[in-house]
Amino acid sequence: MTTGTRPTGRLSVVADRIVCGLAWTMQAVAAATYTAVIVQPAGWRSMWATDPVNPICLWVFAAGMAGLWGISLWEEQKNFYDRRSQRLYRKSSxxxxxxxxxxxxxxxxxxxxxxxxxxxxxxxxxxATLTWSAWMRTRFLPPEDQAVIDAIHDREDQQAAAAHDASQKEQRRQRLSAIVNSLGYQLTDTPAGQSRKEASEQTNRWSVPAGKHAPLVYFISNGNRIKIGTSTELKRRIRTLALRAENIALLIDGDRRLERQLHDQFADLRIGNTEWFAYESPLTDFVADQNRSARKEQAK
Structure with missing residues (x-):
């Protein structure tokens, strides 16, 4: 007995289009129903007789909110993989x-x-709300795939923040230098980026263990920021962060207790409630010292 191959991919596409059409149809039906009720003269007769401005303002308000509703739905449909944007557009709609x-x-x-x-x-x-929510749930990525997308968006945000921070620091330095020069002196302090450069030059090339391993506390850099975390699958963790092994600044044997100690030690450099820290002294000094110690151990 032979069994035919089911075109599951094609059926999935057809089902997605059906659900999409149903979701948009329900939005259109709801909007048409609201419009049919709003344009009934009987609903505004008493208000129109008292003050015509009020119903006119309400009609304009409803038209504007209807535009916000439709545009937000369209943008949510396009940005379903960006959880932050998706949630924002859902609230707007x-x-x-x-x-x-x-x-x-x-x-x-x-x-x-x-x-x-x-x-x-x-x-x-x-x-209308139920069908739209159901359709959007069918579009969501699996958690492990969504983690990759979230990491890419986080990386883009960090790069943008790093560029903004660097620009702000350079503007502050130029302004300070102009003031110091007006006083007859010259600003000769080392730029903040120099310590990061020196630390990176003293960083070892760390090998990433394959598969599961004993807990490791990792320091992985991205621009002028560095993440202090712990993992038992470092290769997978690097992949979800959308970074590479070359970004690893330091590896230390340890679990979450050591991670918390390091978070407390460099709390002044911590960025919000995240595991990311400004890659500046004394954190750069700590990374450089640990790398020197590791090189000495390897040389024995």
Whole structure:
């Protein structure tokens, strides 16, 4: 008996398109329902008679929020792999959706069949949100794949922050140098980047163990920042950080207890609540000293 091969890839694409179409259809149906309720003259008759400015402002507000709703949905669809952007666009779309829904509910409140209209509005809002959330969940990457994307975005953020920090430091140095020169002196201190350069020149080439190994505390640099962490699968950890073995500045045998001690030791250089630290003295001095000690041990 023979069994035919199922075109799972093609079926997956078709299913994704069906769910996508359903999600967008529900958004369009919800928007059309809100619009149909909002444009009913009976909903605004009393307000229009009192002050025409108020309904006009509400209509303009609803139109603007509808635009925010649609644009945010489109951007969330495109940036589903960027968790931070995806969450931001989800919040923006919900803000726009709820705002338009509230204007529609306000218009329905002045109509005789308001209870039925409120039920209809709530039903379409629920199904529109449910189908969109379900479709976006189908687009999310597996956790291990998402970790790689997150690491790339973190690296880009760190590079941008490093470039900004370097630019700010250079501007401060130029300003300080101009002030010192105006006083008849010359600024001769060593730039902060020099200590990093000296430390990198004294860094060993560390080999990365293959597979699982005993706990290691690693110092891995990226521009003017360095990460102090621990791992039992260093090669995989480097890959998730989107870095290379050449970025390793130091390896020390140790577990999370040593990691916490080092975090406390260099707390003044810590960047927020992350495991990244400014790669400056005394951290550069510590890395250089540890590398010198390692070279001496290897030379014995």
């Amino acid at each position: 919900l803000l726009g959706h709820i705002s338009v829904l509230l204007v529609a509910a306000l218009a329905a409140a002045a109509q005789p069949e308001r209870i039925g209209l409120w039920v209809i509005l709530a039903m379409f809002a629920f199904y």
